[in-house]
Amino acid sequence: SQQGEEDPQALSIQEGENATMNCSYKTSINNLQWYRQNSGRGLVHLILIRSNEREKHSGRLRVTLDTSKKSSSLLITASRAADTASYFCATDLNSGYSTLTFGKGTMLLVSP
Amino acid sequence: ETGVTQTPRHLVMGMTNKKSLKCEQHLGHNAMYWYKQSAKKPLELMFVYSLEERVENNSVPSRFSPECPNSSHLFLHLHTLQPEDSALYLCASSRHWTANEKLFFGSGTQLSVL
Numbered sequence: 001s002q003q004g005e006e007d008p009q010a011l012s013i014q015e016g017e018n019a020t021m022n023c024s025y026k027t028s029i030n031n032l033q034w035y036r037q038n039s040g041r042g043l044v045h046l047i048l049i050r051s052n053e054r055e056k057h058s059g060r061l062r063v064t065l066d067t068s069k070k071s072s073s074l075l076i077t078a079s080r081a082a083d084t085a086s087y088f089c090a091t092d093l094n095s096g097y098s099t100l101t102f103g104k105g106t107m108l109l110v111s112p
Numbered sequence: 113e114t115g116v117t118q119t120p121r122h123l124v125m126g127m128t129n130k131k132s133l134k135c136e137q138h139l140g141h142n143a144m145y146w147y148k149q150s151a152k153k154p155l156e157l158m159f160v161y162s163l164e165e166r167v168e169n170n171s172v173p174s175r176f177s178p179e180c181p182n183s184s185h186l187f188l189h190l191h192t193l194q195p196e197d198s199a200l201y202l203c204a205s206s207r208h209w210t211a212n213e214k215l216f217f218g219s220g221t222q223l224s225v226l
Contacts, residue, residue: 004154030211042114042202042217043155050212088155097167098143098206098213102155 003027004089004103012109019076021106023089024069030092032065032072033100037086046074046087079110115139118203118218126226127193133221135186135203141216143209144186146178149200149220161186162209193225 007022023032031050035043049056049065049072056063062075076083086105093099116137125131137144146158160168161180175197177189186203200220206213 033214035215035217040200040220040222042116042118042219043204043215044114044217045214048212048214092211096211098160098209098211098215100157100215104152104154 003091003093003101004032006087006089006103006106008106009104010107010109012111013079015079015081015110015112017079017110019079019083019108019110021074021087021089021108023072023074023103025072025089025091026070027093029067030095032063033090033092034061034063034072034074035088035090035102037088037105039085043088076108079108081110081112084108084110114216114218116203116205116216116218118201118221120221121219122222122224124224124226125190125193127195129193130189130191132190133188133201133203133223135188135218137184137186137203137205137216139205139207139216141205141207142183143206143213144180144183145204145206145215146186146188147202147204147217149202151199155202158188160209167209190223193223195225198223198225 033048034046037043088105090100090102148156159178179187202220203218204215
């Protein structure tokens with residue numbers, strides 16, 4: 001069954017604006033990861049947040065995790081046209097092994 | 113570049129053909145994965161190899177046959193596929209098959225089954 005589910009499915013913004021994507025999941029997790037995929041290419045890891053962490057930053061990216069609500073958000077600040085891509089959250093179940101389960105993704109379009 | 117190379121980038125095959133997808137990682141990782149990405153569906157984990165041993169097989173039809181001859185190479189052998197098998201097949205690797213590891217993906221093979 002699908003573990004992570006992103007919202008919205010698609011997001012269209014102007015350059016310079018902030019983009020926020022959300023991810024909800026159903027069961028206890030070890031960590032949650034965000035990946036980016038340019039059209040027809042492989043996924044690129046952006047950030048990993050562990051279940052005991054609440055917030056992480058990486059450059060223009062900010063990820064939050066609320067385990068009580070089983071949700072995470074990815075904020076991209078001051079977006080650029082090059083940020084146009086699909087963004088996926090992936091949850092790693094609390095099993096001791098890597099069992100990443102991906103959502104369907106949010107397609108972000110940043111217009112110049 | 114992510115350090116994970118997949119070939120070919122595109123593949124068109126008939127339902128009676130036999131073909132193989134190849135993945136090579138130059139990262140010294142011990143775990144390798146095959147994922148399937150179909151339109152409008154989440155990525156589906158197909159197989160996991162840890163230290164060249166298959167540790168996960170997620171109810172994948174037998175027309176898909178993985179092979180991991182060493183920790184740097186992973187193959188997916190295809191035979192008598194169906195049109196619904198058309199998808200982007202992604203290979204990934206991680207340092208170990210343990211929690212809190214991030215995956216490094218190849219660019220994928222776009223497969224079309226006619």
